[in-house]
Amino acid sequence: MINFLQNFINNKGRAYFFLALATIVVVLLTGTIKAAVGFLLIFGIPLYFMEKMHDYATTGERFTRYMFLVISASVLVFLIAPVLIIMPLSFNAEPYFTFTEGMLSFDSEAYSSRWYLDILHNGMKAPAAIEGWWSDMWNNAQWIRAARNSFFIATVSAIIATTLGTLAALGLSRPEMPYRALITSLLISPMIVPLVITATGMFFFYSSIGIAKTYTGVILAHVTLGVPFVIITVTATLSGFDMSLVRASQNMGANGWTTFRRIIMPLILPGMISGALFAFITSLDEVVAVLFIADVEQRTIPRQMFSGIREQISPTILAVASILVVMSVALLTVLELLRRRSERLRGMSPG
């Protein structure tokens, strides 16, 4: 009997038969097709990969492999689902944080872009006005002001962090650098030290020299927090850097600046740009330092979200979050393209 069962399961294609049976059971139990689709996705895809195993795999091996694939798939779903689920939720016509009946039956009435409009309108003096709405929105809408602050602070701090960070990374990757380990760990420590401690220290110090509650204070804080990312990415690019190119350039009479501009910079540019993007997104996402150092005047998007979640939670936050997710997708694409270009430049991969 056991032999028969083992033969039955081990035969190719039988597993699909089981899957189909189980799916029918699910449909009968829940009475919906949606559940069956979910069931098929969670259990069917791993099965497909399992079926590609070699023929001589034992039942135990197959089972282990199947469980492994199911677990991995679930973890990946766990990772990505929260990020994706907020997008449809942000088009909710009702002020709820969940799917309404209408949304589930794809009723177009149940979807609306009102929360996206709310991003633009919230805080405006006269949202319905025909004349002068643009300057009203630009100056008064809370989210627009937060976005302007965020982008200004992030851009300036990314530029400063990249300049200082690249210089330091150039020094750190020289073979004759003294106290390399010590200085590297100092420069990366802003990433490690708990943000509350950093923010508290900065709050006291910046208050005492009078730059707390100013743009300068927030930018200095964000440069500090962005620097480790620049150091890490640029050092990584420089680790595959051929130092003989520098010597060749110097041999031919180029001075330090020309060598940097014509030889080093073009080669490490991908690393610099990814470092700058990392610093940019760190600043764009940072909220603890802003909570401590900034005033209402310097409110950034994350700060606005923070108080939104704490005080008056509305789907507007989901709409903002969705926009930010789309931005991260764009950013990730740029980073990936840069990484490929960098690897190609250094001859590490053929593609």
Place this chain on the structure above:
Amino acid sequence: MTTANPSIDQANALPLKEKLAKTTAIQRRRAFLLTLPLVLFLLISFVFPIGQMLFNSIHNDKVSAVVPDFATAIQTWDGQGLPSEKVFEIFVKDLAKAKKVREVGRTVGNMATRINYEMPGSRSLFTKSARKAGKIKQGPYKEALIKIDKKWANPQVWLTLQRASHDISPSFYVAAMDMKYNETGEIVKADELYQIYLNNFVKTLWLAALITFICVLLAYPVAYLLSVLPLRQSNLLMIMVLLPFWTSLLVRTTAWIAILQTEGVINDLLVYFGVIGDDGRIQMIYNQTGTIIAMVHILLPFMILPLYSVMKTIQPTYMRAALSMGSKPFYAYRRVYLPQTIPGLAAGTLLVFILAIGYYITPALVGGQDGLLISNLIAYHIQKSLNWSLGAALGTMLLVVVLLLYWIYNRLIGIDKLRFG
């Protein structure tokens, strides 16, 4: 015929050696100069502020700044009975003078708050006495002060004042360790009800360990899957890891609120499928569970990425060799594969643990009451209760743990090996 001429060789060798040393020195200086701007920047904007803040944990001059003469005079008191009439006189005069001060940080109120930390309920004693101190024109000061409030006859008040008159004192660490000074000035354990900090510290470490453990369990299979799949497929799945990694922390926390709250997606699904009744919705957020789920989600990529980069370098031939020599799959995995992933495991574990114990935002938003970590308590003392010294003492304790782990990380793995994406 060639005869070696040592004198000429030596004459040439010495300058060469010197020249080389000189060139190396120049190159070393040049490399160092490149890092100098950033090092200086961080020293000013990061290291110095933190150092200054931590100094607050042992330094508090709220008493000596308000009643300076008294602060020196009380030191002569031996702690027996009550201080002398002379000390009382200086105190009354200092108090009357301090009453007129309006400068922030130097008012009687500031001193009263400072003493109140150690003697709860004593605040009004100081503010009331300061109001009336100006009216005491002549001695005996001792009787006059006790007439204003009988508490002045309690030696414990004076002991506390004497202790707090030292600008540098360990008293905030005593408080941060859930201890207190008793009537005779000895350090004893605080009452059960007031033991919050050490408990919270232990809870933070425990939660961080739990989160790290869950991350290891979840990250290991995924990292393995990514490392064995063909490049095209693994790149696709990698996006599922990197996208949440690069999505704003607040976006992800918001998403978890939408998913986990009682009217949220998961509870709706459970009700829809009839697992729970509409009145039996589960509270999954604004408590410890919410903190754990959201933090695992946020920190998971920090575990997957180092594991993945180590697993990618492991040759599949080792496992095949072990299997072909007759090893059982699990035994082969445990003896051949697992040891090779230790570097990645160590890197991920340390990184996740370090980040987890210092976490602030997620517990603050989804932690409710029992999900708060030590960072939240520090922020509370800095922003709300304004007991900066206690906040600094707690911060120092947290920082020591983090820096210790950072040092271990550096020794084991090297922070410069860290990569993103």
